[in-house]
Amino acid sequence: xxxxxxxxxxxxxxxxxxxxxxxxxxxxxxxxxxxxxxxxxxxxxxxxxxxxxxxxxxxxxxxxxxxxxxxxxxxxxxxxxxxxxxxxxxxxxxxxxxxxxxxxxxxxxxxxxxxxxxxxxxxxxxxxxxxxxxxxxxxxxxxxxxxxxxxxxxxxxxxxxxxxxxxxxxxxxxxxxxxxxxxxxxxxxxxxxxxxxxxxxxxxxxxxxxxxxxxxxxxxxxxxxxxxxxxxxxxxxxxxxxxxxxxxxxxxxxxxxxxxxxxxxxxxxxxxxxxxxxxxxxxxxxxxxxxxxxxxxxxxxxxxxxxxxxxxxxxxxxxxxxxxxxxxxxxxxxxxxxxxxxxxxxxxxxxxxxxxxxxxxxxxxxxxxxxxxxxxxxxxxxxxxxxx
Numbered sequence: 258x259x260x261x262x263x264x265x266x267x268x269x270x271x272x273x274x275x276x277x278x279x280x281x282x283x284x285x286x287x288x289x290x291x292x293x294x295x296x297x298x299x300x301x302x303x304x305x306x307x308x309x310x311x312x313x314x315x316x317x318x319x320x321x322x323x324x325x326x327x328x329x330x331x332x333x334x335x336x337x338x339x340x341x342x343x344x345x346x347x348x349x350x351x352x353x354x355x356x357x358x359x360x361x362x363x364x365x366x367x368x369x370x371x372x373x374x375x376x377x378x379x380x381x382x383x384x385x386x387x388x389x390x391x392x393x394x395x396x397x398x399x400x401x402x403x404x405x406x407x408x409x410x411x412x413x414x415x416x417x418x419x420x421x422x423x424x425x426x427x428x429x430x431x432x433x434x435x436x437x438x439x440x441x442x443x444x445x446x447x448x449x450x451x452x453x454x455x456x457x458x459x460x461x462x463x464x465x466x467x468x469x470x471x472x473x474x475x476x477x478x479x480x481x482x483x484x485x486x487x488x489x490x491x492x493x494x495x496x497x498x499x500x501x502x503x504x505x506x507x508x509x510x511x512x513x514x515x516x517x518x519x520x521x522x523x524x525x526x527x528x529x530x531x532x533x534x535x536x537x538x539x540x541x542x543x544x545x546x547x548x549x550x551x552x553x554x555x556x557x558x559x560x561x562x563x564x565x566x567x568x569x570x571x572x573x574x575x576x577x578x579x580x581x582x583x584x585x586x587x588x589x590x591x592x593x594x595x596x597x598x599x600x601x602x603x604x605x606x607x608x609x610x611x612x613x614x615x616x617x618x619x620x621x622x623x624x625x626x627x628x629x630x631x632x633x634x635x636x637x638x639x640x641x642x643x644x645x
Contacts, residue, residue: 593641
């Protein structure tokens with residue numbers, strides 16, 4: 258512990274001593290980091306993360322651990338658990354950070370690492386509107402490739418993680434099964450209505466306006482706050498009629514526990530990501546955007562690998578990856594690297610990686626990141642070869 262403190266102090270000293278803060282690029286990147294943090298706070302914390310924290314707290318308090326283990330544990334029917342986990346993205350139009358509290362909730366409640374990671378990847382990746390926009394703006398071929406790749410990736414990555422860490426999963430399941438479950442105070446229908454209301458609040462509160470008009474989506478966007486307020490009123494009625502004060506207190510306490518664990522890491526990650534690469538579409542980070550665009554031309558192994566790396570560590574808010582890619586393709590980005598970035602970008606980011614590590618540990622997190630990068634690179638090369 259003392260050695261870690263010494264290393265931290267040493268790094269801060271070396272940074273303060275050697276970083277050329279007077280350099281315009283460095284000055285701009287520092288300012289850009291805080292601009293990105295502000296944008297993140299304004300657009301994602303209140304209407305995406307806060308509802309997600311409350312859902313995670315509810316999972317930890319009111320979903321039977323036996324139920325989670327039954328459907329998502331190491332001994333569950335694989336076809337059912339992976340089907341539910343991979344299909345989550347069709348409902349949750351969320352970014353890689355918003356899905357984190359939900360992932361942490363089901364994993365800590367006893368879900369196997371395979372289904373949990375499948376859910377973690379599919380939540381932001383299999384987003385129906387994002388896929389539709391990809392097809393409309395970037396071409397139907399890229400839209401279809403993105404949809405098929407995201408579904409396939411979520412299943413394969415989950416199955417590989419399950420195979421690699423099956424023994425640890427079985428041990429976690431055995432320990433979880435020894436815990437005493439509290440008696441259910443509500444009927445399954447009441448619990449279903451409660452959770453459905455929470456999920457709908459998250460969906461409509463986070464409902465964004467797409468850059469291109471998409472019929473029904475824009476109509477719902479115009480009504481989103483009326484629907485959200487109605488759902489909040491209904492939730493208040495549920496909490497008063499179906500929950501006692503002790504349960505409401507334990508729910509808010511669990512929600513706060515998730516927020517304490519996740520938010521600081523997310524904010525640190527957003528600051529670092531903003532300083533390195535800047536906000537999407539703004540060339541103010543330490544790494545100039547022209548370096549990235551020039552490195553992802555063609556369809557070589559290196560260009561696909563670089564696109565996967567950039568997608569893995571750069572933060573993309575939901576749907577922003579499509580107009581960003583439109584600009585990169587116009588600057589010479591290859592079709593293969595474009596798909597690689599689409600498959601790696603929405604599912605991961607530097608902020609989300611920091612949080613995943615706090616839940617899974619360093620080894621499992623590195624394995625997950627490695628699988629995403631490798632599979633995105635391979636998919637990009639295959640797609641680039643086919644369209645060429």
